[in-house]
Amino acid sequence: MAAEAALVRHIVSAIIVTHDGQTWLPETVAALASQTRPYDQILAVDTDSQDASVRLLKSARIPIINAQRDCGFGEAISLGVNSLKPSTRGNNEWIWLIHDDCAPAPSALENLLTAVDDRPHVAMVGPKILGWHDRTHLLEIGVSISGNGARWTDLEPVEYDQGQHDGIREVLSVSTAGALIRRDIFEELGGFDKNLALFRDDVDFGWRVRVAGHSVIAASSAVVFHAQASASERRTVDVKGAIFQRPLLLDRRNAAYVLLANSSWWMIPWLVLQLLGSAIARAAGYILGKLPGYASDELLAVASLIMRPGLIIKARKDRKAKRLVSSRIVSTFIPPLWSQFRLSTQRFTEVIRSKLLPSADTSTISILDSVEEEDLLVPSKNSHWFRLLGKPEVAGFIFLSVITLIASRNRLGALIGGALATSPDGARDLWRSYFDSWHLVGMGSAQASPPWIAILAILSSILFGKAQLLITLLFLSAPLLMMWSILTLCRKLSRNPWISVPASLLYAISPVAIAAINSGRLATVVALIIAPQIPQLLNNWKKIELLSWRRIYASVFVIGVLYAFTLLTCLIGLGLVAFATFNDYHEFYFNKNRKLFIERMSKRLTLLIIPFILTAPYSFEALLSPTRFLAEPGLSVAGGGVEDVLLGNPGGVGALPLWLVSPILLVLIVGLFSSSRAKEISLFGVGFLSAGIIFSSFSISTHGDSANVRVWVGTFLVGTTLCAVAACVVILDRLRSVLMSTNLHFRHFFAALLLLFTALYSITSIAWLVSLGAGSPVQSSRSTVMPAYLSVERDTKTLVLREVGPNDAKTIQYYISRGKDIALGEPDVAPKQNLELGTATQALIDGSGIFSSKTFAAFGIKYVFVKSPFNRTIIRTIDGIGGFTRTSATSTGVVWKVVGVTGRLVFIGKDGVSQLLETGQVGARTTVVQPGRVLLTESFDRSWQILENGSRLERVKSEQGLPLFIATESGEISLLHDGTIRRAWLSFEITVWITLLVLALPGRRRKREFADRELS
C-alpha cells in the first residue's frame, strides 16, 4: 500500500522527442501505453520528421509540439518542459525522457519511481538499457566518460544480461533514453546544454547534477529497449553543429566539450593531451580500417573545439555559477587510465583472437549420441600429452626441432659467416644504416640501403632492439618456420597428415634450405618461409579476376617483402607474369573479352610493379646497376655450378655435397607425366629449375667484391623445391588408391623408386646436417678482424690485407676499414673497387709501389694492417717499400702508419701545407684559418657540401676523384651530406607501404552498414 501511495505521490510528464522515427515509434507508443504505472501527462516534440512519425503520434492522440529540423535533443526537451503546466508538486514532479527509438518495459516507470521514492537526494534516475533487436544484450546501466572522451559503460562488448549488474547503483549519469529527471532540478540547472545538440548531453547533465549536490542512480529493475538509431546511423543527424551530418564527429566533439567544460581547470592540459592522442590513435585505426571519413571525424572533432576556446570558457563560467561541490566529486565515476588501457587491449586481443581462432564447436559428438553409462564405466584417460606425440604434426615438429638444435650447436650466439656479415649491436644501428644518406663503407657510398634492413630493424625493435638475437632466432627457427609455412599449403593439397607432414619436413631439410641456412643467405631463408604463402594467396592465378583487389594487395604486400630481400624475385615475377599474360592474350584472341583481359592484366601488373615501387629507391637503382637483380643480401659468396642446380641444390659453401642427391628432379619429372594437378605444379617447378640453371651460369661482381662470382640461384630453387613438394603431396595423396586399384605396372615401380630415393635422401641429408653440417660457415663468433687500437681513432681509414681461402688456394684480398668489422647491410651498399687504390695496393704487395703511400695518403688511408697469418715475404716487401712506418707487430697482424698528413678532412693551404681538420661521423664543423682547399677523402657525391659563412663552397673533383672544396676565405666551415633526396624517398616509401597495408587489411564497416541484428 505504501508503495502504491508513493507512486501516486509523484507526477510524471513523459516527453517523446521524434525525428524520422517511424520505424520504432509504433512500439515505443505501445510500450508507453502499457505501463503498469501510467504517466500523468504526455507530449511529443517532433523535429520536423519527414516520415510518418507525426501521423503515428496523432493517431495515438499524443499532443505534438513542432520544432525545427535542426533542433537538438536538449532544446526539444526544453520546448516540451516549457509547454508543461507550471510545477506544483516541487520535488515530486518528474519528467520522463523518451526517445522515439526506445521502448520501455511495462514496469519501467513504476520501478523508476519506486527507486527514487525513498531517495530524495536523487535528481535523475535511469533504467537498464537493453538492445532493441537482441533484448538480452546489455547496452547501458549508467554511463560515464573516460579521459579520452570514450563513452564508458563499464560493460564487456556485447555483454549478455544475466542480472549480473542488477540493483540500484550510484552513477555519474544515465542515458536520456528512459531517464526520469526531477523537473525542479532540470529547470534549476537550465536543462541540457544547448551546445550539446545530440550525444553526450546525458553525461554532461549528470555531471552538472552531481556537482549541484544531487545524486544520479541507475535502477536495473526498470528496463528500456533502445535502438540507438542516431548513433548507429539508422537516421540522419540534422541537428545544429552536426557538420556534414556526421554523428561520429558530433559525438567526439561533444565528448571533448563535456570533459573540458566540467573538469577541474588543472586537469585540462592532461585531458587535451589524452583527447589529442586518442583522436590520432583512433584516426590511425580508422585509416587502417579504410574508413577515412571516421578518421577525419576524430581529428576534426578535437580541432573544431580547440579552435573555439571561447565556447569552453563560457561553458565553464556557466557551470561554475551553479556548482555547489567540487568537480572532483565525480572522480570516482571517471574510469582510471589503466581501465581504459585494459579495455582497449582486451578488445584488440579479442579481434585478433577471433580472426586467428574462429570459434568452433569443441565437441564433435552430439550430446544426444553420448552414452552416459559408458562414460561412467570407461576409466578416464589422462595421457593426453602422450597421445599428442602420436599426431604427425607434433611428432614432425619435435623431430625437426631436435635435428635443428643438434645441427645448430655452433650457432648459439651472435651469428656470422658465409654471406652473413656481423650483426650490429642494436636495432638503432640498423635504423641508422637504413636512414643515412651516406654510408661509411670503404671509400663511402651514397647507394640506397636495401629495404630488408628496415624490416630487420622493425623486427629487432620488437625484440627490444636486439638485432643479434633476431638473426640468431631467425636462423635457429628457420627450419620450423619453413615447415609450418609449407604445411599450411600441404594441408590444402591433402587431408592426410601422414603425407603433408613428411612432405613439409622434406621441404625444411631440402638442399636449398640447408644451403641457405648454412651459408647465411638471408633472402633465401626468408623466401623459403614466405613462398608457400603466395600460392595460397594467389590460389587462382589463372583466373586472377576472381581474386578480390584486397587479396591482390595482400599478395603485393607479401611479394614486396620478398622484393625487399632480393630483387631476384622481381625477375621470377616478371617471368610468371609474362607467361600468364601470354596465355591471357591467347584466350583474348579467341573470346575477344577485352574487359576480362584488361582486368587480368591490371591485377598481374599490380603484383609485379607495385612491389618494385615499394622497394624504391633501391629497386630503381638496380635498373642502373642490373647485377643487383641477381644479388643476395650480404657478402658475395659464390653459388654452385649447373650440375648442382639441376639436382635442386644451389651449391656453394655450406651446401650438401653433390653426391647427396635430392629427389626434387625425379618428383618433377614424375609429376610432369601425372594426370593429376601435379602436372600443372610440376610445369611451374620445371620452369623455376630451368631459369635457375640458366642463371647459375652467370657470374657477377657485386657487394664489395671485385671478383666475379657465380650467381646464387637459391631463390629460383625455392620455387623448384616448393613445386616439387606440392606435386609430391598431390601425387601421393591419390597414389595409394590408384596403386591398389591397378595391376602392377610402371607406376608401381616409379612410386617405389620415388619413396626409396626420398627415404635415402632424408636419412643421408639429416646425417650430414647433424655431423658435417654443424661446421658450416655460419657460426657464432665474438672475434673481430680489426685490433682494438685501430678503432680508437674516430673514422680512421685502414687498408686491411688478408690471405683468404683454403690453404692450397689462398688469395690476397684487401678492403678499406673504418675501424670496425663490416656489419649487416654494409656489403650491399659497398662502393665499387677504386682502380687507383687497387693499383697502389698491388704495387705495395709486389714491391714496386714506391708511390703507394702517397696514393693511400691521398685517399685518407692512415694505416695499413696485414692480418695474420700472412706471407712474410710480402710483409718485408712492405717494410722496405718506403712511406710506411711500422707501428706494431702482434699475433693479430702487422700495422704500418702511412707517412704524411692524412685523414678524413684535410685542409691544403695556399702554401701547399696540409693540415688535418676535425671531423665527425659524417659531417663536420670546423675552422679554416686561411684561403685554400678542403679535401674530403670520401667518394665523390653531389650531395657533399661545405658551407662557409653562409655560402656554399665551390666543389670540384681532386686528381683522385674525391670531393675538393675551394675556400676563398678563412672562417668556420660546415661539412654535410645533404640527405634531402634520401628523406624524400623514405617518406615516399613509408607512404606507399602504409597505403598498401591499408588496402590489404580487411576494411571496417560504417555503422550504417551493420545489420540490425549485429547492433543488438
Added chain:
Amino acid sequence: MKREITAMAALALSLSVATLLTGTIQPTGFSEIYPAVVCPPTLNGLSSQISISSRQTQFQNLENRSTKTIPFNVLRYPVSKDSLIVSATGVTPVVWQSRTGSWAGGTICSGPAASQWFVGASSDVRTRGRLMIINSGLSDAIVDVQAFSENGKQPLKSLELKSKSISVLSLDSLATGDQKLAVHVVPRSGRINSFMIDELGAGLQTLGGDFVNPIASESKLLIIPAIPNQLPRKGIKTAGAHTLRILSVSETDAYFTLEVLSADGRFVPVGFNTRKISSGIVSEFALSPKISASAFAVRITSDEPIVASVSSIVNIAGRRDFVWSSPTPALVPMAIALTGLSPLIAFAGDVIQVKMQITFVNGKNSLVSIVGTDIATYRVPPSARSVSILKISSKTHAGALVASANGYGYIPFTPGSLLTKVEIPRSNIRVLIP
C-alpha cells in the same frame, strides 16, 4: 603430352645453354717482377767492378733519394764507393772486389733477404773484416745480428738503419778475440741485404781476403759445389789446405758426415763420418783430401740443421790468399752476368745434366751441355758476358771459382733475385669479417 615434352625440352635446352654460357671465372691474376738487387759498397782501399749482362741495365746509387734510375752503358761497371741498386731483371750481376796486390773476391748482387748466415771470418786481432748491412728500402729498418764463435752464442746486436743507408760493422766487434766466427743477420723489418768481407792482416802484411758469401738458411744437407784445390808445389806448402767451419744452429748437438765429390771419386775423408759438433759452438776441422783435381765439392749431411763453409788457402803469384766457399741451394734456371771474369763453374750432384747458354760480349750465343756425375766443371770463355742455365738435373748445385791477378774468389751460383710472382690482390669486403 605436348606440354610435358616441351617442359623437358626446355629443361634440356637450359642445361645446354647454361653449360655453354658458363664463363670461366676470372682467374686470379699475378704480377711478375724481379725485385731490384743490391750490390755491396766499395770500402776504402778496395776496387770494385760489377759485371752486367746488358748496357741498358738500370741502376741507381743507394743514397739517391729519387726514384730515377740510369743505364750502366757498359758491361763491367767500376764502383767507386756507394752501393748500387740494380734493376737486373733476372740476370744476376756479379761484383768482383779486390785490394790491389792483396786479395780478390766475388759475390752476387742480391735482393732483400729474410735471413742470411755468414760462416767465415774471425774477430781476432788479425781481422780487418767488415759486415756491411744495407737498407735499400724507403723505410727505416731494424736488423738483428747474432754472432757465434768457438765460445758459443754472442750477445745479440740490434741495429736501426735509416732508409737507404749502410751500416758497416767491424767483425772484431761481434765476438772480440774469437777466431771462428759465424754471423746470422735477421732483418726484423725493412729491405735488408748484408755482405761480409773477411780480410786478414798481420801488421803491415796482408794475409789475403775474400767475400764470405751468405747462406740463406740452415739445412741438414749442404752442398758446397766449388772448392779450389791447388796441389802442393815446390815452395807452396800451404796450398791445398782446407778448413771446414761448421755450426749446429739447433738446440742440440749434431752429428755430421762430409763427403768429398771430386773427379777422383766420391769418399768420406777420414774423421768426417758421423762427427759430433756442439750446438751453438763454431767448430773447425782441417780438410785435406788427397785428390788431383783443381776443384772439388763437399756434401755435408747432418741430423740437425747446420751451416758450414770451407776456407781454402790459395797462392796467387806467390802471394797467399784464401777463399771462402759456401753452400748453394739446388740450381734453378737462372742467368748470371760474368763479363770479364771467365770463371770455372763447378757443378755438383749425383747426376749432372746441365744445359746452358753462353752469351758473348758481341751478342752471340752458344749452347753448352754438361753431363757428369758427382762433379763437373766448365770454364767460361773470357769473352762471355753471361751464362744462362736453361735445364738442370735435379739436386744439382753450382759455384764458380775465379782467379785474377789480385786473388782468388768464389761466386755461388744462385739467382740474386727470383722472379717474384705476386698475386694481384682483389678488393673484397669479406676481409673485414672474422
